[in-house]
Amino acid sequence: MLKNSVLSLCLIIILGACSSNSDTDGTAENAAEFKVPIEYYKLDNGLKVILSQDKTSPTVAVAVYYNIGFRIEPKDRTGFAHLFEHMMFQGSKNLGKAEFISLVQKNGGVLNGSTRFDFTNYFEIMPAHKLETMLWAEADRMKGLDITQENLTNQQGVVKNEVKVNVLNQPYGGFPWLDMPQYANENWYNAHNFYGDLEDLDAATLEDVQSFFDTYYAPNNAALSVVGDFDIEEAKKWIDQYFSKIPSAEIPALPDISEPVQQEELRFEKEDKLATKPAIAIAYDMPAKNSPEYYAMGLLDQILVQGDNSLLYKELVKEKAYTGNVSGGINYLGNMFNYNGPMQWMFNLTYDNTTSADSVINSVDVVIADLQKNGVSQEMLDQAIIKIRSQLYDDLGSFFGVGRADLLCSFALFEDNPSKINSIEQEFKKVTPETINKTIKEYLRNTNRTILTVKPLGGDQQNL
Secondary structure, X not given: XXXXXXXOHHHHOOOOOOOXXXXXXXXXXXXXXXXXXXXXXEOOOOOEEEEEEOOOOOEEEEEEEEOOOHHHOOOOOOOXXXXXXXXXXXXEOOOOOOHHHHHHHHOOOEEEEEEOOOOEEEEEEEEHHHHHHHHHHHHHHHHOEOOOHHHHHHHHHHHHHHHHHHHHOOOOOOOOOOOHHHHHOOOHHHHOOOOOOHHHHHHOOHHHHHHHHHHHOOHHHEEEEEEEOOOHHHHHHHHHHHHOOOOOOOOOOOOOOXXXXXXXXEEEEEEEOOOOOOEEEEEEEOOOOOOHHHHHHHHHHHHHOOOOOOHHHHHHHHHOOOOOOOEEEEXXXXXXXXXXXXXXXXXXXXXXXXXXXXXXXXXXXXXXXXXXXXXXXXHHHHHHHHHHHHHXXXXXXXXXXXXXXXXXXXXXXXXXXXXXXXXXXXXXXXXXXXXXXXXXXXXXXHHHEEEEEEEEOOOOHHHO
């Protein structure tokens, strides 16, 4: 289900609907602020629970996030985190094969699951009166899966076929979201093939699956959020009834996923037998998460890549006409908030065969050099804050609370602080021109970037 999730990231990573509270002093600034209502607590078995009411529509979103993702999977089982995501839909004690999906769909709901860098998540959107049903169903599969050789063999085949169809037999398959981490990072945990080597997938045994489930799918390694139209006390009663008796597990310490500071520019070329045009991705290593520079990079993303008024769009699309679009951001498998380790800020584009990669890179260098020389003015910074605020609150009204649940669970898993969702905007407002200009010099340097180009081998290149 990974690739389906990647293709529908607009649904999964959005920040969700949010209720507004204006302060009584009546100022315009306070009146415009939004505050997500949050009730956060933990069960005795360690399950983190976040409840957030929103009466906008008679629906509820239930999300369960497990603190296991691509880059902390076992070294001899590449792709295992993703394989297990598929196993979670194969049946549990009271729900047979595919019955979880049927239960949701027959009650008018939608569902999905995905594997990311640092978590695997599952969510359902249901009519509000079906909240108890979904809490029961999620608890049922947290208690134990129907782990059989038939189910394992079936899903090994599904995952291998997914890799072949969506990556190996697609033009630009895996570019750049799957490729770039393997080139830009040194630590195996960040740099291995997240989809998994086919031999490793074949080698997985029932014992592997059972051990993985017992270790990582325990309540003390998970966060549960409920967002939408529900009664808080009633939800607490059901959560206690269905989840509290699930035993906790001994969770192994997270592996060291740190990366050394990059000291020289890295360049790589990937041949693509199906691509007909060259492509390029340029990635800069991110500052440490939650640092002032981290928030500054979020604003630089707005200045450089996001929207048709961004500097790289103006240079590469409007001025040079090298491409029709520039895509980019922080964390291609999510957003700049829902990861917990090293990351790159990256942008990518395709361009004509008559254009050289060096021409594209030189144009990028002109834009970055101008920022390094002249810096970001207060006016540019203010515009970037408006853009990121607009993006944030556009997302805050979308998709029935799934995006809100995403941030609540991520902040609970990684920082034990889901209330951080209410301080995001203020953190960006703290960034000064001095901070952002310091970040440009320190992080937007050539020696802090990795460049990956795609050499097209498909079609008659001479006639394109």
